[in-house]
Amino acid sequence: MCSCEQHSRAATDSAANTxxxxxxxxxxxxxxxxxxxTIKSAIESALPGTTVDADPASKLVSVKGSGDYAAIKSIVSGAGYTPSAALASA
Structure with missing residues (x-):
């Protein structure tokens, strides 16, 4: 996790924003x-051809171009963050 000041924005319903x-x-x-x-750069650098949208307000990360959650989880963890289980796509 970065050393930026922690923001106290309420998370929105991430399942509705997938x-x-x-x-x-x-x-x-x-x-x-x-x-x-940091998360976007880590994933896109490690998995060329992916497109990542990361929204700190909703805590939601969407990755297009790769369905390999195990690899993505490893990349995000390596960047210092804790990804949750993959959500069902809408």
Whole structure:
């Protein structure tokens, strides 16, 4: 997790905000734009061809271009964050 000031924004219902056709999961310790950028960069660098949207307000991460949650979880964990179980796609 980054050393940015912790933001106290309420998380929205992440299941309602999942991206269709993407692998969606939450990262509860993603607290700011810097955290989101770190997660996005880590995944896109390790898995070329993926597109990542990371929203610190809802704690939701959506990955298009890879359905390998085990690999993505490992990448996010390696970046210092704690991903939740993958959510069902809408």
């Amino acid at each position: 991206a269709p056709g993407a692998l969606n999961f939450t990262v509860e310790d993603m607290t700011c734009g810097h955290c989101a950028g």
